[in-house]
Amino acid sequence: MRSSGEFTRAVRGGRRAGRRTVVLHALVPGSSAADRPETIGPTAVAPARIGFVVSRAVGPAVVRNRVKRRLRHIARDWTDQFPAGSLVVLRANPPAGGATWTELRDDAESARSRLSRQRTPTGGRSSARTRG
């Protein structure tokens, strides 16, 4: 995600799951009439898109860049974990600057499984645990 409008819509209109180091927002299309899936071409639907928010409260530039790179690494395979057209925002809390790699990964994956499990289209809850 690149535009600030998309970030605002995802953070304000989406579901939220908070952990110590990160907060995850996910806006899934179809939940309301205003959030129709964006279309590219006549039939294809855009895949889920992800954005990151790392504020100055996390730390100086070196720390912020490292946190953002780690979050990007974690979220590499998340596009097929959310329905097409979803807007997903992964935001870092201030403790993320001092967290280790495993702490950050576990928090982010925990938040993701919480949101993506409840949004499985078939309603099945056992098949959503695809972590690892």
Add this chain to the structure above:
RNA sequence: CGAGCCGGACGGGCGGCCGCGUCGGGCGGGGUGACCCGCCCGCCGAGGAAAGUCCGGACUCCACAGGGCAGGGUGGUGGGUAACGCCCACCCGGGGUGACCCGCGGGACAGUGCCACAGAGAACAGACCGCCCGUCCGGACGGUCACCGACCGUCCGGACGGGCAAGGGUGAAACGGUGGUGUAAGAGACCACCAGCGUGCCGGGUGACCGGUGCGGCUCGGUAAACCCCACCCGGAGCAAGGCCAGACAGGGAGCGUUCGAGGGCUGCCCGCCCGAGCUCCCGGGUAGGCCGCUGGAGGGCGCCGGUGACGGCGUCCCGAGAUGGAUGGCCGCCGCCGAUCCCGGGUGACCGGGACCGGCACAGGAUCCGGCUUACAGUCCGGCUCGUCCG
């Protein structure tokens, strides 16, 4: 060997797997086209401070970048440089035994302001204690008169009048210092030397200034990161500069004005100059996308020459980030350095050598590009120099 001063360099290394960004090549796709997208392969991919954004430039636009006032900056001298508030050398002042270090280092007889507390007195200053002289009072001792008492002399204490500023004490600072003459006691009151101020001459230096010598009045505080004065410098904005393209919409109303000039620009004002037919406000609507600028430059390494040096000249070789929600992340192996624990060997011992395992390895991330400054920083290496001790 110990303590220390100055300068310079580095700031983890090698390798494997997955992933990311630019560029080049290949294949495929979209589009009339400019161009864009996907996959594969290859090369490359953060710093000495990339930081703070404090100075100086290059570059871009403002027509030229004019004069005065205001404003800002700099402040020993000479040089280096594209330029600087930077660097080098020297001068002066201060500190250190020394190598060296520190200095926002013009002007306080152009003017104005301010100097707290303490202290007697703080800027044409002042007399608390004190020193000296005189008068008076009291006391002690001695002398004279045969005694009480009186008078005279010496000493002590007090009051009053006057002289003094040497000594004590206060302070960051007390209107020169030392010695002498002088005096009732004293004082640049006078004398010698010294310090300081002003001024003349001689010598050295491009210069700041230094050395020597004569004269003068005798001493004349500090603060200009207080106003101010003097000299010199400074046009404004900044890569979101600026340029090209694509795309979209929808206009309506009011006011001022078209050479008798609205409105702009040149800095804040004035003068002077230039552009000039649109400009301002209200209501309503649309867009905020792409490309260029964009990285080879006052660039770096080495050698020679000039210069005390900063630096300059010549020759030769090398150049391998250009993102735009902003590319460096994840996992692993070996080595290096530091710290704790344990084991083995040597030694009476401080300790030395070897091994195992655990933990740690700083400060910090480009955004137009350079030259500086400042600040942060685990640790390592190199060179030069000083002082002390011991040995020869």
